[in-house]
Amino acid sequence: MIQRFPFAASALSALALSACAPGAAPPAPAAEADWPYYGGDAGGQRFSTAAQITPANVKGLKVAWTYSTGHMQTHAEAVERAAFEATPILAGGRLFLCSPFNVASAHDPGDGKALWTFDPKIDDTLRYPNSFNCRGVAYWRDPAAPANAPCAERIFMATNDRRLFSLDAATGKACAGFGQGGQVDAMPGAQLARPAGAQITSAPVVIGGVVVVGSSIDDNQRVREIPGAVRAFDALTGALRWTYDPLQAAGPGVVAGAANVWAPMSTDPARGLVFLPTSSPSPDFYGAARPGNAAHANSVVAVKAATGEVVWAFQTTHHDVWDYDVPAQPTLAMLGYQGGPVRPAVIQTTKQGLVFTLDRETGQPIIPVEERPVPQGGEVGEVLSPTQPFPVAPEPLAPNRIRPQDAFGLTPWDRDACRKLIAGARNEGLYTPPSTQGTILYPFTGGGSNWGGLAFDARRGVAFLNTSSALHKVTLIPAERVAGEKQAHPGVEISPQAGAPYGMRRELLVSPLGLPCNPPPWGVLTAVDMTTGKVLWRTPLGTTRDLAPGSQFLIRGVGTPNIGGPIATASGLVFIGAAMDNYLRAFDAASGQELWKGRLPAGGQATPMTYVWKGRQYVVIAAGGHAKGDTKRGDQIIAFALPQ
Template sequence: MTRHALPLLAAASLAACSAPRPAPAPDAGWAHYGGDAGGQRYSPAAQITPDNVAGLKPVWRFSTGDLASKGAAMKRAAFEVTPILAAGRLYLCSPFNEASAIDPETGKALWRFDPKLAPDIRYPNAYNCRGLAYWRNPAAPPAAPCAERIFMNTNDRRLFALDAATGRACAGFGAGGWVPAIPGVTLTRPGGAQITSPPVVVQGLVITGSSIDDNQKVDETPGAVHAFDAVTGALKWRFDPLDSARPGIRAGAANVWAPMSADEARGLVFLPTSSASPDFYGAARPGNGGHANSVVALHAATGQVAWAFQTTHHDVWDYDLPAQPTLATVTYRGVTAPAVIQTTKQGLVFTLNRDTGAPVIPVVERPVPQGGALGETLSPTQPFPVAPAALAPSRIAPQDAFGLTPWDRAACRRLLEGARNQGLYTPPTTRGTIIYPFTGGGSNWGGIAFDPGRQVVYANTSSALHKVTLIPADQVKAAQAAQPDLEISPNTGARYGMKRELLLSPLGLPCNPPPWGELSAIDMHDGRVLWRVPLGTTRDLAPGSQLFLRGTGTPNVGGPIVTRGGLVFIGAAMDNYLRAFDARSGKELWKGRLPAGGQATPMTYVWKGRQYVVIAAGGHSKSDTRRGDQLVAFALPD
């Protein structure tokens, strides 16, 4: 060591000793999948701020063990879980529904429960478990077994009740701790339906949705929602969103695959329903589809409809509601109301009165393109909120095609020139139709974050192009044989099958101009977009490309959270980072490297005076991001 190094080391040591440490903070939890039962994804934690967030470091990691134990099944897995903090423990589930409780300070495993899923089922949305639900039985003595319960939906359609303290199945719940979550349904193939999102618990009832395979047949599995007694597992009610449209239609689905929300005080549960089957051709289901594609408020005690608001009429674009309805108080143009904020794949944001379903921010019906396929009867109009402006683009001309080179761009231009393309709600046809935003676009299951003090919504969106082509039924098998690597589905019972393609250039980049992923802030007082920034880089998609592809963002899977400390945390992008943005300006202040793709929504909590930010880093089969099995916690130096 040189003599010149000694003063430098001394100065560094002095600086380290004198650096201010974060003051202990009051404990703050995250008891529900969305932070609270209304899905605001807001935390009052304020120890981590824009001034000190650059000091965040990994402090512990927890592994589910999937990389070592699941082998090839990991290729069909998506680690999308958001943990919850309840009863002094963090709870999470792996994509294979192995539930764990861990120490919130150290990440040490406390217990683990394995429902033993079959490892070789092809599920429509991969092996996936987004979260769990916690419930305290008010009638049980505090120390009684299963007085505190963790409820878990499984991919193979079971609802489990577990003792929150031990992880053991609650013997008095159904048959040894579980009940069929979609009772009375027989599937034509084992993976035709699954459950990916957590249940909700309200007024002593556990309420579950389902995820049903798209584009397989007209007479699809009904997308009913079920409510079970939280103590015994007894079925209490069933609600089918299509009941109001029968008779007169042949269809199934309209299921609730995204997370639900609950208002305990009002006794309401809020459902984001999906499209009726099949997605892209609706001749067998004339009319607007009952309560498909709707925010539906049910009376939790009975399952009766309190109100419903439809966001897409007679959906033939797979524009189902993909995100948890967010319950908030909104003051729009001076009028304050209890609200439900619902984002969509189209990049639209609907704000509805929580008690009546009437728009808080006005909605207008606008004419949309007509001329659907043979036998189709389209809605002449579709609903558009007057504010905020759409968060995702929906119009593209061939001359707008993107490419890194003239050759690349020309290839994309030809793809656009060959398809029908009249903007949002252009109906699918045998010619091929541009679906923009694509069916994974706009806002998705990660939902939004809402700052209740500032009344600001934070939303991440994706932008890409799908081309959907209807195929005469007698030509579907030949098309599948000719293009086995593409998504070609039969729509059994319909005049047409379908083909869905993501439009990429020969170099593998989206054919639409960037940004392909964004994070936006919206002031709900007037619907203004306060800022909008790209989200993500191409570093882990094509190493080195980020040097010349700047500001593109990437399509993203997962959602944001916001804190009283003035930060928005989000993973989601197709690079392996957790990021922190200044909630007021949108400036990216920090990013932490993850061991695998962070296609999940983070959470934050304060435990013993220290704030932690936690995210699942395990990648996603459909995004083909790096696989892993770790939960990673960040905190300021202690």
Template structure:
């Protein structure tokens, strides 16, 4: 925005997405209704980012108030909103908290008193809240401005955005309890984890439902309510049930809204259960799809399916990003949908048709008994895949090739591995990218001025194995490190495990987490940059610059920066043009959440939830941390540092220490193996 033309371009681009926000605002989970995660703020730049200091840290108090075994079942993925002169976010236990944006001091707090014995299938989690202003209410009326939240125990709650007091006219004393439509196997089988969205006078929520438990699972209905009264407006089931035995394709990821068109865009999941679909023949239309609905009525306008008859858990995990792009043949309003496979689908916002050609290509066949695979899958041709989609036994990683490298090679070689879309099998099949790989719930970000898409990606291998029902006893326990799904109502249960070496490292070669910048018009990847190190996971704090798995997303600014968290305890800033890592801000624990930025009393802040991620094995915390530029007399502390070289931090002393640690681990492994062999009975 160095001249009026660029400023005009920003205004037009943001308006094209159906959003026009003041420069200080971050009023929606994705920055705006279309999830661009772009801020026009430019006070913090590549030249001064090294002067960032920690402005404040706020602790929710959960570490002190909750039992350790409960905290081990949490994921802190919330992104605060800047609304009503407050930063407002939710804790994993659905406590809604409002902070002073400048000091981090608590202004109000609401506790819905979530029970902590329900063991939610997707952990205790709340990614965010939604904000709405009732234009028909007087300025001073209570609940004129409202905060909406979905909960882990299937409630939709409305609060006064200024006070945190429940809005008594919404449902019963400020809440609506969802009618799930069938009995749950346990209270945590069904929950709401992502923020609601609001289109006009309609508040819309999705759901998160336990994977791989049963074929006849709770339906994945998307529900809409009147934001004043809580009365039901409409509902939409993303799965066609004709001839299908499957409970759900749901919408657990964040949705997007185009206010001008009156459309809401759903990223739908795979049908239940994930890895065997013999009782749900056909493509399972509207599952694994971007679905555009009339926000007022729930009528389907169009849908586009990215995976046919999914048996890989390749659902759509990311918020659809709404943007206006230059296609080379003029400006188009589009929906950008990244996927777990690393694809980027770019669809016309009015019709759902691809902007650039998508080819139906033949994919591996020969599924498990009773399976009816699709012979083809859609492959975008213009925008390249953001990460490799095939791995062989020769591509594995190991510090010591004849030991941990050989163990990884054996794991991959023993499984069926025909590339992308290898069917699950009783032999065990390689799923690469893994089911949590590619672009995940953090979504992508789009710079409307420079027309560049940014996304965090994860590279890891899953080994998925089908278990014939007769071999699975009632008390069956999977091997350590394996997820287990009974897939009741089908002939197969399943196990799923990330391919790890004996040292606990990913079996695929680094990078394990990478930020990617893409020129959509040219269909060209501009740069890649590794995000995260092993510092907070490896012995002695050894910081191998391998990148870490990245489920969370990024925030980009007109100042030329991209901000991201990782699985280590740092918030990072990257040069948006080159991808060079410029700065790190130390966090109390990993910030596995989407960062955001805002302007408060003339100063730009960058904030991130830092509470860790129990499923990924990080340390657990309960904080939100904000940074700003140093004021006169302040100097950046050791918790904030500039990165002088792109190679990262790894000294000769650390390298020597790493070798010692690895050799020690190797000897310990061999000792445990030999001890186990000595205890085994001799063959007769």
């Protein structure tokens, strides 16, 4: 899951990044372009044919409209536990979105005015594993329904409290024939240890008349966790069509749960396939009760949409004891590598900063993957995989080795403290196993990449993706000491891993001034030519202006950890928020130069989208901040456009 970034503001007053001044240019009329899926298209490329906004005129972008969900008032006491990660969709002539508290709404694409809202009235006093969150909704047109029939067009929304709603896209009213009054239990039979032990954060997908839903489950709590089952429901009736448990083939002797799909999914309607990014099995950091590689955990899994039958699975981490979930939407593309035949592909980015490129029909690597030896010697009872998979290209997009002498610090005193922290931990590079000594995880469990995934420009064969860079120290605690440690350190993440001989403690490695102990940049946007595997450019992403006002003038080019993803457009622009400051940025897709940034009223830790409506291109992002980044909270959707 995403982890909190508690970097001290006093230390961050030493960080900075420069910006470009805005300008203006008159736009030309543009052809209509929508954004009907969470990831732009069914395969999650996050690419738009819209080209009215160009590298030449992007400096002229201004706020065109804003919309407030109102949750800063209606859920005032819960917003500190919320993450506004939503990406709106445009389909059927309306813009649709959801708030962190699952209030769905439809809007006029030209001015943002609400056409309807629907509130499922979730309980905002609960504490969910991944904050109050709704990344998006799904649109479906019933091919058998008359054009103006009720619920001929539907919006599907899955909620934090694990319900799946079917709403009339025209009116926002619940579709009466779907389940009971327009809703079904999206996790039927789940025996939760606590009421908020699981939630649904990512948008469902609709394919072939079924709605597919994943889940987000408590991390690090117990060995015998609930199964991370993916479920499909009939799009008309809500009847359960199939259930797929990624651990169903784990074999005898395996005791574990989770391996759930909390990140966004993709679909291939032509092949009738759904692509699932699965997470780690329970518990995250000790795996003696789950010998072997845990079947389809930590994998990209292709299943038949009609039945849930597995077509293929490719595992990106064997016997995961590092919380290295597959965290991002699988991106579907057509690719040829180094002059080879162009084939249907799946591009999958990971928390480790690795990018796997697989054949969409077989799951076999298009860009070769090597099994390489990795550190061994886990704690008592642990049997690690002797090797892990590494793609030969591109090179890892996040650093994964650090020595004490590499420690970063603002002053010699600060740097020396970080050197001692690194030297005191077990640290043998990527895949060093967790230990009672304390082990460095680099990249940390927030990535590398996370749920923001990548954007892909098929015409150029280029992928754009953002990564974070920070260190976690994970320490295994003998089970009998967990309660005492938790009481002694109330501000530190300590979890029981009940049923295992060890609990765990996870903390960011930061200096006494609060700076990350690893060298910057701490956030980067990268372009990769996927036909050659070569990195084209890298640029730091983000400033610390909103973490420590004035800091951006003292040191430049450090970036920040980031939450959210990029989009790309046909004119050669890459738009991204994500960084821990209140900006939406535009970069030149060819060079990586920052061309524009637009000020937001709160943190933009979400993935933007773009569309053309009545000849005018808009770029839209949720500006609501993030509980785990502790960025400024808000409840607005902001649309930028060129002046008319």
